[in-house]
Amino acid sequence: MGTNFNTDSVETETQKKLDEIEKNLEKNVTIAVVGKVSAGKSSLLNALFHKNKNEELLANVGAMSGVTTKVKRFKLGKYVEIMDSPGLGDIIDENSAATRNALLDIDVGILVVSDSADVAQKQHFDLLKTHCKKVFVVLNKIDMYDRQKSSIPKVVQQWREALNLSETENIFQTCTFGYDPDTDSETNLDIRGVDELRTSIFAFLKEHGKDLVLAREMERKSVIAKRIIYGALAAVGIEAFIPGSAIYITGTQAAAIMSIHYTYTGEVLSKKSAVAIIPLFASQSIGANAFLFAKSFLPPTGILDIAAAGVAIIVTLAMLSAVNWVYENGYNLDDKTELKEQFNRFKKLLDEIGAKEIARIIISKDIKSIMELISKFIK
Ligand SMILES: Nc1nc2c(ncn2[C@@H]2O[C@H](COP(=O)(O)OP(=O)(O)O)[C@@H](O)[C@H]2O)c(=O)[nH]1
Ligand SMILES: [Mg+2]
Structure with a gap:
C-alpha cells in the first residue's frame, strides 16, 4: 500500500x-425583489424560476403567515425565501424588531425597473445595497424599445446616472412578457436576458457555497x-x-x-x-x-x-x-x-x-x- x-x-x-x-446545504438563501408596482417583478420571478403562467405561480408556493398587503413572501423548499415588495422599507416596516435583523441579512437583492429613469428608485437601490450581499439591477420590458432599439443605450445610461452606478455595476436587460398570470393564453412568451441574470446570480451564490440550495428550487x-x-x-x-x-x-x-x-x-x-x-x-x-x-x-x-x-x-x-x-x-x-x-x-x-x-x-x-x-x- x-x-x-x-x-x-x-x-x-x-x-x-x-x-x-x-x-x-444547510444555508438559507434569501432574495429580495424590489421595484415599482407593475415594473414586472412577478413576471421576472416566474421567468427566473421557470414557472409559466399555467403552473402554480410562486405566489401560491406557501405564502407565509403575517403577510400584509405590500410585501409578498414566498418560501421554496426548506431554505429559500423570496420577498417581493415595492421597497425594502416596507419589508422593514412590516416586521417586528425581533425578526427584522434576520430578515435583513439578504443574499441577493434585485431592483427591477422599467421605462424611463426615475431618481426615486435610488433610495430603494441604496437600501438594498445596505442589506444585501449583492444587488442586481434589472431593466425589464426592453421589448418596449423593439421599434427603436437605438434608445436602449440612452435609457440604460439614464438609469446608471439616476442610481449612481459605479463602473463595475451592470444593468441587466430583460423581457419577461407572458409570465404574468393575467396574460391571455394565446400570447406567446417573450423572454430575453433572464438566463444571463440567472447565471450571474448562481455565480455570485457559488462564492458563498449557496448555489446548490437555490438551484434545487430553480432547475x-x-x-x-x-x-x-x-x-x-x-x-x-x-x-x-x-x-x-x-x-x-x-x-x-x-x-x-x-x-x-x-x-x-x-x-x-x-x-x-x-x-x-x-x-x-x-x-x-x-x-x-x-x-x-x-x-x-x-x-x-x-x-x-x-x-x-x-x-x-x-x-x-x-x-x-x-x-x-x-x-x-x-x-x-x-x-x-x-x-x-x-x-x-x-x-x-x-x-x-x-x-x-x-x-x-x-x-x-x-x-x-x-x-x-x-x-x-x-x-
Ligand atoms: N411589455 C412587457 N410587459 C411586461 C413584461 N414583463 C411583464 N410585463 C407586464 O407588466 C405588467 C406588470 O407585471 P407584473 O409582473 O405583475 O409586475 P409587478 O407588479 O412588478 O409584479 C403585466 O401586465 C405584465 O404582463 C415585459 O418584459 N414586457
Ligand atoms: Mg407582482
Missing part, C-alpha cells in the same frame, strides 16, 4: 470535503445532477495526477453523492451514509471500508498515468450516474441491487469507450464534449 495510502489521511481529507458540503434535477457530476469528474481529473490521489478521490465521490441526494430529496444526507455507499461499487469484496475503494482501482504506486486516471474517472462517472439513476427512477440509496446493477451497466459502456479516451475528454476541459459524455447516462 506504500506511503501514499493511509486510511487516516483519507478519512481526514474526506471529512474536510464533506463538512464543507454539509455546511453549504430540473437532472440538469443539476449533471453539473455536480461535471464538477466531480473535473476534480478527479486533476486529483488523479496528484501522488497519493486516493485520499482526495474518495472525498470527491462522497461529496458528489451528498449533493445529488440533496438535489433530489432536499435533505442533507449524513456524511457517514455518503461514505458508506462507496464500497458497494468495488469489484472485489472490500467489506465496509470506503477508504479501500480508491485503492482497489488505483495503481499500487499511487502515481497515475493517463490510463489509470481514466479508470478513476470511469469509476466516478459510473458511480454518480448510478446514484442519479436510482433517484430518477423512484429508488433510493437503500436499493443496493439497483445501484450495483446500474453501476455495472454504466461502467461497461465506459470501458468500451476506453480509459485513455475518457481521461482525454475530461482533461481537455472541453465543456461540450464532457457534457456529451455525461448525457449518455443522464437525460
Whole structure:
C-alpha cells in the first residue's frame, strides 16, 4: 500500500470535503425583489424560476403567515425565501424588531425597473445595497424599445446616472412578457436576458457555497445532477495526477453523492451514509471500508498515468450516474441491487469507450464534449 495510502489521511481529507458540503446545504438563501408596482417583478420571478403562467405561480408556493398587503413572501423548499415588495422599507416596516435583523441579512437583492429613469428608485437601490450581499439591477420590458432599439443605450445610461452606478455595476436587460398570470393564453412568451441574470446570480451564490440550495428550487434535477457530476469528474481529473490521489478521490465521490441526494430529496444526507455507499461499487469484496475503494482501482504506486486516471474517472462517472439513476427512477440509496446493477451497466459502456479516451475528454476541459459524455447516462 506504500506511503501514499493511509486510511487516516483519507478519512481526514474526506471529512474536510464533506463538512464543507454539509455546511453549504444547510444555508438559507434569501432574495429580495424590489421595484415599482407593475415594473414586472412577478413576471421576472416566474421567468427566473421557470414557472409559466399555467403552473402554480410562486405566489401560491406557501405564502407565509403575517403577510400584509405590500410585501409578498414566498418560501421554496426548506431554505429559500423570496420577498417581493415595492421597497425594502416596507419589508422593514412590516416586521417586528425581533425578526427584522434576520430578515435583513439578504443574499441577493434585485431592483427591477422599467421605462424611463426615475431618481426615486435610488433610495430603494441604496437600501438594498445596505442589506444585501449583492444587488442586481434589472431593466425589464426592453421589448418596449423593439421599434427603436437605438434608445436602449440612452435609457440604460439614464438609469446608471439616476442610481449612481459605479463602473463595475451592470444593468441587466430583460423581457419577461407572458409570465404574468393575467396574460391571455394565446400570447406567446417573450423572454430575453433572464438566463444571463440567472447565471450571474448562481455565480455570485457559488462564492458563498449557496448555489446548490437555490438551484434545487430553480432547475430540473437532472440538469443539476449533471453539473455536480461535471464538477466531480473535473476534480478527479486533476486529483488523479496528484501522488497519493486516493485520499482526495474518495472525498470527491462522497461529496458528489451528498449533493445529488440533496438535489433530489432536499435533505442533507449524513456524511457517514455518503461514505458508506462507496464500497458497494468495488469489484472485489472490500467489506465496509470506503477508504479501500480508491485503492482497489488505483495503481499500487499511487502515481497515475493517463490510463489509470481514466479508470478513476470511469469509476466516478459510473458511480454518480448510478446514484442519479436510482433517484430518477423512484429508488433510493437503500436499493443496493439497483445501484450495483446500474453501476455495472454504466461502467461497461465506459470501458468500451476506453480509459485513455475518457481521461482525454475530461482533461481537455472541453465543456461540450464532457457534457456529451455525461448525457449518455443522464437525460
Ligand atoms: N411589455 C412587457 N410587459 C411586461 C413584461 N414583463 C411583464 N410585463 C407586464 O407588466 C405588467 C406588470 O407585471 P407584473 O409582473 O405583475 O409586475 P409587478 O407588479 O412588478 O409584479 C403585466 O401586465 C405584465 O404582463 C415585459 O418584459 N414586457
Ligand atoms: Mg407582482
